[in-house]
Amino acid sequence: MADTDLRGTDLAKGVADTRPRRKVFDADVAREPTVVVDDVHIVYRVHGAGSGKGSATSALSRIISRKRGSGVREVHAVKGVSFTAYKGEAIGLIGSNGSGKSTMLAAIAGLLPTEKGGIYTNGQPSLLGVNAALMNELTGERNVVLGCLAMGMAPADVKRRYQDIVDFSGINEKGDFISLPMRTYSSGMGARLRFAIAAAKTHDVLLIDEALATGDQAFQKRSKRRIEQLREEAGTVFLVSHDNASIRETCERTIWIEAGELIMDGPTEEVVRRYERGERP
Amino acid sequence: MAGGHTPAALPPISEWIAIGARPADPRRPARPDDPARRTNVSTVSEPVSLSAPRGADAGLTPKQLADKYGLTVSGRRPGLFAYSKQLWARRHFIWAFATARLVAQYTDAKLGQIWQVVTPLLNCAVFYLVFGEILSNKDDNPYYVAWLCIGVFIFQFTQNAVQSGTRAIADNLGLIRALHFPRASLPIAFTVIQLQQLLISMVVLFAVVLLNGVEPGRTWILVVPALVLQSMFNTGVALIFARIGAKTSDISQLIPFAMRAWLFLSGVMYSISDKIKEWPEFWQKVMELNPASVYIDLVRHALAPIIYNKHQAQFLEFPPHQWKYGIAWGVGMLVIGYVFFWKAEEEYGRG
Numbered sequence: 001m002a003d004t005d006l007r008g009t010d011l012a013k014g015v016a017d018t019r020p021r022r023k024v025f026d027a028d029v030a031r032e033p034t035v036v037v038d039d040v041h042i043v044y045r046v047h048g049a050g051s052g053k054g055s056a057t058s059a060l061s062r063i064i065s066r067k068r069g070s071g072v073r074e075v076h077a078v079k080g081v082s083f084t085a086y087k088g089e090a091i092g093l094i095g096s097n098g099s100g101k102s103t104m105l106a107a108i109a110g111l112l113p114t115e116k117g118g119i120y121t122n123g124q125p126s127l128l129g130v131n132a133a134l135m136n137e138l139t140g141e142r143n144v145v146l147g148c149l150a151m152g153m154a155p156a157d158v159k160r161r162y163q164d165i166v167d168f169s170g171i172n173e174k175g176d177f178i179s180l181p182m183r184t185y186s187s188g189m190g191a192r193l194r195f196a197i198a199a200a201k202t203h204d205v206l207l208i209d210e211a212l213a214t215g216d217q218a219f220q221k222r223s224k225r226r227i228e229q230l231r232e233e234a235g236t237v238f239l240v241s242h243d244n245a246s247i248r249e250t251c252e253r254t255i256w257i258e259a260g261e262l263i264m265d266g267p268t269e270e271v272v273r274r275y276e277r278g279e280r281p
Numbered sequence: 282m283a284g285g286h287t288p289a290a291l292p293p294i295s296e297w298i299a300i301g302a303r304p305a306d307p308r309r310p311a312r313p314d315d316p317a318r319r320t321n322v323s324t325v326s327e328p329v330s331l332s333a334p335r336g337a338d339a340g341l342t343p344k345q346l347a348d349k350y351g352l353t354v355s356g357r358r359p360g361l362f363a364y365s366k367q368l369w370a371r372r373h374f375i376w377a378f379a380t381a382r383l384v385a386q387y388t389d390a391k392l393g394q395i396w397q398v399v400t401p402l403l404n405c406a407v408f409y410l411v412f413g414e415i416l417s418n419k420d421d422n423p424y425y426v427a428w429l430c431i432g433v434f435i436f437q438f439t440q441n442a443v444q445s446g447t448r449a450i451a452d453n454l455g456l457i458r459a460l461h462f463p464r465a466s467l468p469i470a471f472t473v474i475q476l477q478q479l480l481i482s483m484v485v486l487f488a489v490v491l492l493n494g495v496e497p498g499r500t501w502i503l504v505v506p507a508l509v510l511q512s513m514f515n516t517g518v519a520l521i522f523a524r525i526g527a528k529t530s531d532i533s534q535l536i537p538f539a540m541r542a543w544l545f546l547s548g549v550m551y552s553i554s555d556k557i558k559e560w561p562e563f564w565q566k567v568m569e570l571n572p573a574s575v576y577i578d579l580v581r582h583a584l585a586p587i588i589y590n591k592h593q594a595q596f597l598e599f600p601p602h603q604w605k606y607g608i609a610w611g612v613g614m615l616v617i618g619y620v621f622f623w624k625a626e627e628e629y630g631r632g
Contacts, residue, residue: 030338033350038343083332084343110356111458111630120347121355124461132455133378137385146381149374150460181388265332 031086034205034236035108035125040117042078042100042107042260077103079260080117085205090237092251092268094244094275100260101240105207108238122235125205126151128198140171140178140185140193147197161200168226169196170219192219199226202233209240224249244272358626368463375466379473401482404437405430405489412550422552422597427493427585432549434486435577438479439515440540445471446519447526447533450629457630464629465622468523472516479508486584495585503583510611511576517611517618524622527629547573552597569600572610578603 078100085091093101106112109125133150134143144165148158169192171177171185182190208227227250231237241247247254247268254271256264264271264281274281334341341349359367387396408429422428449468450457457464483504491497526532546568548554557568568574582589582599589599 030334033334033346033352036343036347036352038347082343084334084346085332106458108355110461113356113627118344118347119355120343120352122350122352125355126461127459132453132459135381135385137388138381142381142384146374146377149371149377150456150462152371152374152462155373 032122033084034087034089034122035085035238036118036120037081037083037085037104037108038118038120039080039082040078040104040107040119041076041080041115042103042112043115044075044077044103046073046075077260078107078257081257081260081262082117083255083262083265085236085238087235089253090231090239090251092247092254092272093238093240093257094242094247094254094272095257095263099257101257102209104257105209105238105240108205109207121205123204125207126201126203128203128206128208128230131194134182134194134197136183137181139181140166143182143193144178144197147194148200151198151201153201165196165200168199168222169193170222188216195223199223199230202230204235205238206230206234206236207238207240244276248272356627358623361620361623364463364465364623364626368465368469371462371466374462375470375473378466379470379477382470383474383477397478397481398485401434401485404433405485408433408550422588424493424495424585424588427490427495428581428588429550430486430489431581431584432547432577434479434482435511435580436544436547436549436573438475438511439518439573439576440544441475441478442472442515442519443522443540444533444536445475446522447536449519449523450527451530451533454630464626465520465619468519468622469516472512472519475515476508476512490584493585495587498586500583500586504580507576507579507583507607510579510607513611513615514572514576517614517616520618520622521614524625527625543573547571547577549573549577554598554600570606572606572614575603575606575610579607 081100081104093104095101103112105127107114108119108121109127110119110121111127133147135146138146144162145158148161148165149155153161166172166178169189171189171193177185177189182193185193227237231250237250239247239250251268254264254266254268254275255262256271256275258280264274333339334346338346338349346352358364383397384394387393390396392399405426409426412429413425446468449471450464453467456467522532522536546553553568553574557565560568578600582603587593588597590596
């Protein structure tokens with residue numbers, strides 16, 4: 001106990017811990033945190049909800065009577081979640097629909113403000129996905145370039161990676177489809193190209209929201225291998241999925257969130273088993 | 282020795298999982314003195330899944346841990362200089378996005394990209410029919426067609442920039458919520474789209490001016506600085522309206538009316554200078570400073586200087602100081618708009 005306190009004061013002075021560590025005792029070596037989530041609350045404000053009637057007259061009477069706030073409803077999506085992710089970890093987020101998993105990811109990515117608490121990250125975490133940047137009217141070719149640029153790649157990188165992305169997506173296996181507009185693709189082909197573009201860039205902290213398991217068997221295998229690769233290159237991976245098998249395969253640690261609260265945080269096997277049985281600790 | 286290891290009795294596996302997962306106090310998921318964390322477990326797979334810092338970091342609060350490793354708050358607005366640097370790094374994206382949007386616009390049409398030229402031509406035809414033939418404004422100006430088309434094109438450049446700027450954030454929420462990039466990229470990209478469209482229209486415009494009997498001259502080169510200044514002005518205005526439109530989407534309902542009023546007050550279809558001679562001096566000054574008429578005058582003077590030639594039978598007055606006003610509006614608006622937009626950078630796409 002005293003030992004612990006002493007180390008605490010060392011840190012307060014900013015002195016680096018130079019004492020030799022016993023590497024055998026892995027559990028005692030300081031790990032490098034990449035994402036620190038500290039008692040985070042997230043509240044959505046929905047405008048135009050509540051008070052039911054959306055007619056022009058009721059809106060006008062609201063303005064005249066100056067009753068504000070009736071149109072705004074608050075949704076408390078995440079309630080006091082805390083955890084720390086370390087370099088080299090792959091963490092699964094599980095929970096039923098609307099439990100706040102995707103909200104949590106968006107907040108880690110810095111795309112949603114926290115009401116209370118703080119999220120600290122190493123570098124810029126990125127969501128895996130470029131769907132929003134792509135345009136269906138354009139050819140696959142142009143979309144590859146546009147998607148890569150949207151992710152912040154330099155034009156030279158895009159040129160270098162272009163062939164890899166096309167090959168990986170397998171779009172051209174049955175003829176020259178990449179020069180056709182994306183709206184002519186089948187849904188599977190579109191999903192494959194989108195994944196191929198999104199997975200072209202490596203990130204320090206990678207956030208994946210149910211992006212796995214698209215396309216046919218061969219492509220699924222390939223995308224799983226690519227995720228593995230991204231995992232190795234990335235510092236930390238977060239995976240939101242309802243597919244427990246892919247969580248088991250990809251992650252060694254899993255966080256179970258329900259109704260915005262952290263239920264369990266532990267090794268995947270244990271957490272997923274309990275989640276499947278519905279046993280709360 | 283790094284830790285005061287007291288090899289306490291090894292708890293069963295199920296127990297250390299429970300300890301690690303204890304949600305009772307989420308700020309400190311595992312206490313540093315937890316026996317489970319201090320034991321020299323070698324037979325059991327390493328308990329990586331615990332949140333609590335280990336080794337030298339044991340006992341730190343999340344905030345202290347974040348500070349120690351230099352983690353930064355996710356999604357914080359960068360400084361103005363860093364922001365500009367990020368924006369500059371995304372210049373290729375801005376250009377590619379604008380070009381893609383422009384191309385995508387007409388892919389469904391059979392005639393395709395031809396519409397980019399036909400649309401401005403039809404625009405001019407309608408205005409000519411109404412103001413040139415029916416209201417016969419052209420009687421006292423032999424170069425009325427050229428004069429009118431320049432006004433229409435230049436005004437529409439600004440009008441479209443304002444309108445698309447207002448929707449730049451609201452229409453691209455998906456993009457904003459999925460990817461990280463300086464949000465100013467969007468209103469700037471939409472202004473670039475308008476600029477690309479204007480450049481295509483300019484080809485039509487040169488043809489119209491030549492057909493109207495205006496001889497090409499060295500003053501045509503002045504079109505370039507005039508358009509550069511107007512683009513700067515438009516970018517600034519688009520940035521301002523992008524921020525307003527992102528917070529208050531109601532504004533997009535009002536914009537068309539404001540734009541129509543501005544159109545009629547800017548002397549696009551008729552010479553406004555004759556009509557305001559009776560006005561109080563203050564309002565005359567305001568009309569003189571109107572940025573839309575400043576840029577229209579500059580391009581008209583550059584493309585068809587003959588309209589303002591005093592040796593002609595009929596000529597129009599070229600107001601003084603137009604270049605000064607143009608520079609002031611362009612530079613001033615760009616700086617104000619940029620800073621104004623940046624101030625709310627972290628709020629776009631939220632809520």
